[in-house]
Amino acid sequence: MALLELDGVSACYGKVEAIKGLTLRVGEGEIVTLLGANGAGKSTTLRTVSGLIKSSSGDIRFGQSSLADLSAEAIVRLGVAHVPEGRRVFPGLSVFENIALGSSNRKTTRAERALEVRRMFEVFPEIEPFANALGWTLSGGQQQMVAIARGLMARPRLLLLDEPSLGLAPMVVQQVYRVISDIRRQGTTVLLVEQNAHMALSVADRGYVLETGRLVIEGRPEELWSNDEVRLAYLGGRKT
Numbered sequence: 023m024a025l026l027e028l029d030g031v032s033a034c035y036g037k038v039e040a041i042k043g044l045t046l047r048v049g050e051g052e053i054v055t056l057l058g059a060n061g062a063g064k065s066t067t068l069r070t071v072s073g074l075i076k077s078s079s080g081d082i083r084f085g086q087s088s089l090a091d092l093s094a095e096a097i098v099r100l101g102v103a104h105v106p107e108g109r110r111v112f113p114g115l116s117v118f119e120n121i122a123l124g125s126s127n128r129k130t131t132r133a134e135r136a137l138e139v140r141r142m143f144e145v146f147p148e149i150e151p152f153a154n155a156l157g158w159t160l161s162g163g164q165q166q167m168v169a170i171a172r173g174l175m176a177r178p179r180l181l182l183l184d185e186p187s188l189g190l191a192p193m194v195v196q197q198v199y200r201v202i203s204d205i206r207r208q209g210t211t212v213l214l215v216e217q218n219a220h221m222a223l224s225v226a227d228r229g230y231v232l233e234t235g236r237l238v239i240e241g242r243p244e245e246l247w248s249n250d251e252v253r254l255a256y257l258g259g260r261k262t
């Protein structure tokens with residue numbers, strides 16, 4: 023069953039149409055990746071799903087709901103969490119507070135929140151020692167973990183992840199991807215945007231390749247890799 027379906031969705035910034043009639047689906051429990059060069063429309067697609075920008079045409083369905091007319095807050099409440107590009111931690115809040123904020127879409131007590139943040143530290147043990155440190159004092163990789171932990175605190179049915187590996191050391195990228203696999207194992211559906219096609223396709227069930235706002239091809243990882251034209255043009259050229 024499709025959890026998320028985009029049907030002919032377009033979205034603009036002023037006069038610039040950044041995505042053009044995009045049709046895609048994400049099944050319940052899948053990891054689906056959106057690939058493509060700079061400016062292809064990957065982040066715009068995630069922003070349109072999470073309601074940060076409004077589609078100019080087409081329909082977006084999440085389960086039984088149409089998202090096109092809902093506010094970003096209403097979409098979060100339905101169970102969609104968006105971890106945007108760049109490490110968006112609140113620099114003046116502690117790591118603990120940054121993560122706890124992710125649960126603001128649900129009614130929780132202070133004690134429940136504290137317990138849930140502790141559980142996030144089990145997922146990301148590297149950031150536990152910094153629980154009381156201010157956001158800005160963390161390294162880029164640590165901030166990325168805080169941002170993902172905050173997204174998970176929403177207990178989303180669908181997690182939108184925008185370039186989780188950007189600028190991270192290879193070891194940290196491995197770690198973040200291990201967490202993405204774990205998240206799915208626990209039943210969360212993931213729509214993953216990446217420029218690192220190799221990493222993304224190593225965990226994804228299916229991938230979509232975008233070019234200047236349009237869908238070029240869709241397929242399973244092995245199908246995308248085995249298509250010489252696609253591999254050379256969009257996936258960084260190498261086979262592995």
Ligand SMILES: Nc1ncnc2c1ncn2[C@@H]1O[C@H](COP(=O)(O)OP(=O)(O)OP(=O)(O)O)[C@@H](O)[C@H]1O
Binds near residue numbers: 035038040066
């Ligand atoms: N805030 C904005 N205002 C105006 N144009 C924008 C804005 N954000 C993106 N665009 C334009 O929309 C198009 C798609 O951008 P988008 O950020 O979705 O691409 P992307 O695939 O995420 O690229 P990248 O890999 O560089 O993050 C680009 O042409 C970009 O210049």
Ligand SMILES: [Mg+2]
Binds near residue numbers: 064065066107184
């Ligand atoms: Mg982007």
